Amino acid sequence: MSEKEKVALRYDRWTRFYDLIDNFPLISRPQRGWKEAAVYALELQGHERVLDIGTGSGQILTWIAPCLTDGMVIGTDISHGMVKIARERIERKGLKERTHAVYDDIEHSSFPDDHFDRIIATFTFTTIPDPIKAAKECARLLKPDGSMIILDTGKPRGKYAWPLFVPMMLSAKLFGRTHMDRDIRELLEKRFEVNTCANNFLGMVYLLKCTSL
Ligand SMILES: C[S@@+](CC[C@H](N)C(=O)[O-])C[C@H]1O[C@@H](n2cnc3c(N)ncnc32)[C@H](O)[C@@H]1O
Numbered sequence: 001m002s003e004k005e006k007v008a009l010r011y012d013r014w015t016r017f018y019d020l021i022d023n024f025p026l027i028s029r030p031q032r033g034w035k036e037a038a039v040y041a042l043e044l045q046g047h048e049r050v051l052d053i054g055t056g057s058g059q060i061l062t063w064i065a066p067c068l069t070d071g072m073v074i075g076t077d078i079s080h081g082m083v084k085i086a087r088e089r090i091e092r093k094g095l096k097e098r099t100h101a102v103y104d105d106i107e108h109s110s111f112p113d114d115h116f117d118r119i120i121a122t123f124t125f126t127t128i129p130d131p132i133k134a135a136k137e138c139a140r141l142l143k144p145d146g147s148m149i150i151l152d153t154g155k156p157r158g159k160y161a162w163p164l165f166v167p168m169m170l171s172a173k174l175f176g177r178t179h180m181d182r183d184i185r186e187l188l189e190k191r192f193e194v195n196t197c198a199n200n201f202l203g204m205v206y207l208l209k210c211t212s213l
Pocket of ligand 1 (some may be wrong): 007008011053054055056057059076077078079082104105106107121122123124127128129
């Protein structure tokens with residue numbers, strides 16, 4: 001089984017519990033704030049075509065959709081289970097007109113060049129099996145005047161945070177096939193101009209804004 005199949009299977013298995021974990025107050029409160037900041041950083045006017053990579057249960061699709069007047073938001077994922085619950089959420093919230101959830105692999109996306117005004121990825125780049133291919137695809141999909149917002153986890157800044165970081169990183173690898181020790185910023189800088197919008201949780205959660213070079 002390839003690493004990608006393992007990631008998809010892991011998230012398929014998590015489908016039933018994902019929203020439960022997401023709504024657990026200790027996790028959901030700070031996460032919600034960080035994700036809201038990521039959506040705010042998209043600076044939407046209303047007409048944009050937005051791509052949410054690795055949408056999971058589609059939570060932020062339902063926050064982006066009300067910001068759009070004649071635009072559209074598409075959430076993609078390689079987990080069929082996640083796509084299914086994202087679709088159910090869209091249906092439940094009555095947002096079908098401007099919101100879609102589809103199966104698509106960001107390492108080999110089926111969307112055409114320069115298709116999106118905005119791209120967003122929240123806690124996705126650390127789970128994508130080949131993030132270098134994904135960054136290349138994002139550069140292809142984003143319009144030259146577009147922007148991409150990345151919210152993700154990384155190594156802490158100060159040495160005192162490492163005793164907290166190491167067990168979190170190991171359990172994320174074991175249970176979520178997530179690589180918190182990946183340097184996402186470095187690989188994005190090969191394709192984009194990257195600016196840091198925010199650093200939270202001792203530098204372990206960061207928000208990046210990427211524009212074309
Ligand atoms: C940690 S979850 C984040 C979900 C959501 N963005 C959130 O913030 O709650 C990562 C998601 O990325 C998806 N994913 C991993 N590799 C992917 C790829 N190559 N293309 C699209 N989605 C991918 C996983 O299936 C999973 O649903």
